[in-house]
Amino acid sequence: MYTYNDFDRAFLAERNRQFRAQVERRVAGGLTEDEFRPLRLMNGLYLQLHAYMLRVAIPYGSLDPAKLRQLAYLAERWDKGYGHFTTRTNIQYNWPQLRDVPDMLDALAEVGMHAIQTSGNTIRNVTSDHFAGAAADEIEDPRPVAELVRQWSTDHPEFQFLPRKFKIAVIASDSDRAVMKIHDIGLKIIERDGVRGFEVWVGGGMGRTPMVAKLLRDFLPRADLLPYLESVLATYNRIGRRDNKYKARIKITVFENGLDEIRALVEEEFPRRRAAFTGVDQDWLARINAAFVTPTLPERDAAPYYTARDADPVFRAWADTNVTPHKHADHGIVTISLKAHGETPGDASADQMRLVADLAERYGHNDIRASHAQNLVLPHVALADIPAVHAALKTMGLATGNIGLASDIIACPGMDYCALATARSIPVAQGIATRLDALKIEHEVGHLQIKISGCINACGHHHVGHIGILGLDRAGVENYQITLGGDPSETTTIGTRTGPGFAYDEIVPAIERLIFAYLDLRDGPEETFLETYNRLGMAPFKSALYDQEARAHAAE
Amino acid sequence: MAKEFTPKVVTANALIEGDVVYLTADDRWTRHLSEAEVLIDEADADYRLLQAQARAGEIVGAYLADMRRGPNGPEPTHFREEFRRTGPSNLFHGKQSEGQSRA
Numbered sequence: 001m002y003t004y005n006d007f008d009r010a011f012l013a014e015r016n017r018q019f020r021a022q023v024e025r026r027v028a029g030g031l032t033e034d035e036f037r038p039l040r041l042m043n044g045l046y047l048q049l050h051a052y053m054l055r056v057a058i059p060y061g062s063l064d065p066a067k068l069r070q071l072a073y074l075a076e077r078w079d080k081g082y083g084h085f086t087t088r089t090n091i092q093y094n095w096p097q098l099r100d101v102p103d104m105l106d107a108l109a110e111v112g113m114h115a116i117q118t119s120g121n122t123i124r125n126v127t128s129d130h131f132a133g134a135a136a137d138e139i140e141d142p143r144p145v146a147e148l149v150r151q152w153s154t155d156h157p158e159f160q161f162l163p164r165k166f167k168i169a170v171i172a173s174d175s176d177r178a179v180m181k182i183h184d185i186g187l188k189i190i191e192r193d194g195v196r197g198f199e200v201w202v203g204g205g206m207g208r209t210p211m212v213a214k215l216l217r218d219f220l221p222r223a224d225l226l227p228y229l230e231s232v233l234a235t236y237n238r239i240g241r242r243d244n245k246y247k248a249r250i251k252i253t254v255f256e257n258g259l260d261e262i263r264a265l266v267e268e269e270f271p272r273r274r275a276a277f278t279g280v281d282q283d284w285l286a287r288i289n290a291a292f293v294t295p296t297l298p299e300r301d302a303a304p305y306y307t308a309r310d311a312d313p314v315f316r317a318w319a320d321t322n323v324t325p326h327k328h329a330d331h332g333i334v335t336i337s338l339k340a341h342g343e344t345p346g347d348a349s350a351d352q353m354r355l356v357a358d359l360a361e362r363y364g365h366n367d368i369r370a371s372h373a374q375n376l377v378l379p380h381v382a383l384a385d386i387p388a389v390h391a392a393l394k395t396m397g398l399a400t401g402n403i404g405l406a407s408d409i410i411a412c413p414g415m416d417y418c419a420l421a422t423a424r425s426i427p428v429a430q431g432i433a434t435r436l437d438a439l440k441i442e443h444e445v446g447h448l449q450i451k452i453s454g455c456i457n458a459c460g461h462h463h464v465g466h467i468g469i470l471g472l473d474r475a476g477v478e479n480y481q482i483t484l485g486g487d488p489s490e491t492t493t494i495g496t497r498t499g500p501g502f503a504y505d506e507i508v509p510a511i512e513r514l515i516f517a518y519l520d521l522r523d524g525p526e527e528t529f530l531e532t533y534n535r536l537g538m539a540p541f542k543s544a545l546y547d548q549e550a551r552a553h554a555a556e
Numbered sequence: 557m558a559k560e561f562t563p564k565v566v567t568a569n570a571l572i573e574g575d576v577v578y579l580t581a582d583d584r585w586t587r588h589l590s591e592a593e594v595l596i597d598e599a600d601a602d603y604r605l606l607q608a609q610a611r612a613g614e615i616v617g618a619y620l621a622d623m624r625r626g627p628n629g630p631e632p633t634h635f636r637e638e639f640r641r642t643g644p645s646n647l648f649h650g651k652q653s654e655g656q657s658r659a
Contacts, residue, residue, distance in 0.1 A: 027572065029613045047616055049640055050650045051574040080649055095649065098572050344646045415636060416644035424639075426646040476634050 001064055001367070002147045002291045004112040011155070012109045015116065019043045020102035027099065042122075044115025045101055048419045054093045054101060055118040056108060060128035060146040060170070061089035061377075063368040065357035070111040072353035078104050083353070085338060085346040087410060087461055088125050088167070089370045090118055094417055116154060121162045123153035123233075127169045129177045130371035133294045134379035136327045139191055142172035144288045145225070148281065149187075151288075152226050159233050163240035164248035166233070167205075176490035178372060179464060181213040182206055184250045185232060190219070197221050202232060202262070203254030206458035210494045211251045214259050216266070226281050227273035228266070234273070235265045295365035295380055297328045305332075305383035308390075315390055317443065318401030323386060326379075332386055334364075334378040335371070336393060337400040337408065341437035345411045345429050346374030355396045363389055372461075373410055375403065406448040406515065407433035410461050414454025414471060415478075421454035423471025423478040424504075428452055431508040436515075445515055448529040449488065464488035466530045467514060468495045469507065480507040482514075484541055485533050498542055510545055517544030562622045564601045565592040565630055566608045567640070568615035576640045576651065577615060579608050585615060587651065589641045590629035595620070 004012070019039070026036040040046075044055040056071070063071075071091055075083045078100045079093040086092055096104060108114055117124060126146045133141040149168055153159065159166070169180045172189035180186035186201035198220040204213030220228055232250075239257065241247045247256075254262050309316045324333040336356060338346050348356075356376055360368045363385040369377040381389055393399040402408045409432060412418065414425030429452055436442045451465030455472075462468030468483035479501040486495030502510045515529075521540055522532045533541065566579035577585040578592035586592060595601035601620055608618040621637050623630035632638045643650025 027613075032612055033616050047569055047574055049636075050576060050643055051569075080647075094644075096574075098574065415639055416646055424645060426644075430646065473636075478635060 001062055002288055008112070009109070012112075012114055015043070015114070016102065016105045016109055019105060023098060023102055038120070040101075041119040042116065043101075043105065044118035045096075045098075046119060046419075048094070048417050049415070050417065051095045052098060052101070053417065054096050054104060054115055055086070056091050056093070056113060056115045057118050057125040058089045058091060058113075058370050059150050060126055060132070060143050061130050061370040061372070062132075062143060063370065064366050065361045065368070067111045067113060068353050068357040068360070068368055070107060070113070072350035072357070074104055074107060075353070076350040077107075082347050082349045084344070084413065085348065085370050085374050085376070087372050087374065087412070087459055088118075089127055089130075089372055090125055091370070092413070094413075120160075121164050121166075122160055123149075123156070123162075123166045123168060126150045126153070127167070127178050127183075127372060129171050129173065130369040130373075130377050131177060131324065131333055131379060132172070132369075133292065133367075134326050134331075134333050135173055135175070135177075136325055137175055138173040138327075140172050140189060140196070141292050141294065142170045142187075142189055144285060144292045145187065145189065146170040147288050147292075148226070148285050149229070151284075152229070152281070158230075159237065162233070162237055163242045163253075164245070164250075166236075166250065168229075174490060176488075176492070179461065179488045179492070180204075181490075181492040182210070182461075182464060182488075183213065185229065186213050187225075192219050195221075198225060200228065200232075203251040203259075204492075205249050205251040206461065206463045207249065208246060208456045208458075209249075209252065209255075210458065210463040211255065212492045212494065213251075214254065216259065216263055223277075223279070223282050224270075224274060227277045228270060230273045231266045231269040234269055235262065239265070295367070297331055297365075297380060297382070300330045300382040300384045302330045302383040305386055308387035312387075314401075315387060318390055318399060319386065321401045321403045321405060321443075328380075330383055332381055332383050334381050334386060334389055335403045336376040336378065336398050337402055338375050338398075339402055339408050339433065340397055340400045341402075341407055341433040342430050343397075343433075344426050345409050348376070352396050352398055355392065355398065359389055359392055373408065375408070402442065404447050404449070405442045406445055406450055407436045407442055408449070409433060410449075410451040410465070412453050412455075412460035414452075414460075418454060420457060421471070422456070422473040423454050423480065425452040425454040425460055425469075425471055428469060428471070428480065428504075428507055432511050435508055435512060439512075441515070441519075444525070445519065446525065446528055448515070448518075450511070451486070451488075461488065462486070463494045464492065465495060466528075466533070467511060469511075470501075472501065474501065478504040480504070480510075482507075482510065482545065484514075484538060485530065487530060496538060498538065498545055500546075513544045514541055517541055561596060561598050561601075562633070563625060563630065564595045564620040565589070565623050566595070566601075566604050566618055567592070567621045567637075568608065568618040571612075571614055571616055574616075579604065579618075583607075587654070589632075592623075592630055594623060594625065594630050 201213035411429035453460035483495030
């Protein structure tokens with residue numbers, strides 16, 4: 001993992017010193033809110049419905065025990081004892097007070113973390129594969145490149161006032177676990193004729209105009225990455241629309257100008273940019289690479305794992321969903337569900353965070369990840385140690401075995417916290433998960449991704465949910481639209497709306513009808529919800545959603 | 557005839573704590589909607605909002621929120637204001653957990 005050097009520490013200390021002074025001037029009356037607002041947003045401080053919210057970046061989701069313990073400390077010292085992990089692998093504190101935020105930022109700096117560029121029209125937290133360094137199918141660990149992009153983009157003077165926010169993801173395997181193609185730029189590390197380079201995807205995004213990214217460059221040489229990114233950003237910065245917030249993302253720039261035109265403009269810009277890069281970035285990348293060595297994993301006898309599986313059906317069921325094969329066969333990737341049935345998706349208490357930090361230290365080579373699906377991951381655990389990890393997780397309500405199942409729901413904070421939201425998301429997720437738990441059917445249902453957003457901005461990724469739910473305000477009442485057939489994997493697909501929305505007290509039963517319809521329709525237990533939908537199309541699901549409702553109304 | 561004016565209260569977030577506050581008739585900021593001044597005249601409401609906005613050292617983002625009259629003072633007409641005066645529905649945090657002592 002990358003460790004801050006003196007330059008990084010000095011930069012962050014200076015930024016935090018500036019922000020502390022800005023807060024003091026705001027409180028003393030020297031700055032108006034209009035003057036202060038952009039300054040606080042540059043440092044990740046929002047004002048939401050009930051309180052301020054501090055959004056802290058977790059670069060490409062990577063944490064170590066010291067960082068996670070410090071996040072727990074912030075939660076306990078200055079918040080209400082918990083934090084909320086988001087789909088951009090940030091952590092949000094929902095209850096800080098303005099005067100305390102400079103102290104919180106200083107505490108973060110102690111462990112090399114900050115909240116810079118977690119807001120504003122800048123390049124946001126770079127995301128990556130949460131199984132990076134452990135996945136059997138990756139060609140290399142994508143995080144060094146993500147770290148290079150993070151360093152390049154942090155405080156980059158040219159890209160502090162883009163037309164709109166800008167999100168970049170980096171992956172290095174054919175399986176896409178980072179929803180790379182819904183990013184403004186998605187980078188996929190590939191190999192061609194024995195040489196590593198990048199596929200560069202551009203113009204993906206969700207929000208009110210969801211689009212899957214298009215392939216801008218099918219092979220970009222490694223050393224050209226930063227000048228090429230600068231060329232794309234500079235092109236967007238110049239021709240991206242600033243007249244209309246809803247048309248300001250690069251997806252619209254690409255859509256309106258056409259991919260070929262964007263490509264031509266980028267290529268025209270590229271030689272100038274390339275000439276300015278002397279290769280120092282590649283030297284620096286080599287040093288970053290050295291910081292991301294996958295731990296040396298000792299050979300371990302996996303027998304205790306299989307013994308525990310045979311002896312304990314609860315452990316076996318949990319391991320079936322929450323343990324993923326590691327590139328070293330005697331190890332596993334453990335996903336820790338933050339989706340206990342009925343709890344808030346993505347929330348973790350300070351005690352839970354500390355437990356995960358302890359487990360990472362004891363069994364996980366000090367490596368922890370936050371995933372975009374709002375769970376935590378221990379990427380390198382010996383199979384032999386997994387029963388002990390599971391036993392420890394059970395003591396803290398962290399042993400829910402539901403990864404990839406219907407209750408592993410992504411949900412944005414919605415109107416319970418967010419000032420932009422048009423409806424609540426969290427109680428809908430809680431209601432669905434609680435119902436699934438009561439029915440005891442989710443293991444039978446199998447892989448099903450439900451994603452909920454409380455407004456059209458789509459932080460809850462509803463467009464790529466197998467079942468997507470979008471909460472809206474319809475004439476002063478919460479109303480929930482359903483989309484089906486979204487796909488966040490490498491076969492990225494935007495879901496299709498089923499029809500009219502459902503009231504707050506109708507949405508959980510509606511989702512239940514969809515799930516039972518799938519069980520009736522599927523061609524055997526091997527066929528997933530998404531596969532059934534792709535085979536049969538919308539009609540039978542639409543019927544399950546609306547015909548029964550129509551019958552019920554007719555009977556009234 | 558002009559459309560009937562929907563009663564309003566002036567609401568904002570407190571500068572330091574960030575929590576929801578309402579303007580009272582005697583120019584205090586209260587944490588309790590029941591104590592808020594109900595404005596039934598449009599010109600009066602606009603004037604009170606301007607006065608509130610001038611108090612930038614105390615609050616952030618003052619605006620007029622629609623209300624209806626209830627037995628215990630103003631009641632929100634929209635669910636967003638209902639959440640603002642209560643707190644989140646997933647956890648017993650915010651106003652609902654704070655009792656009457658913080659006014």
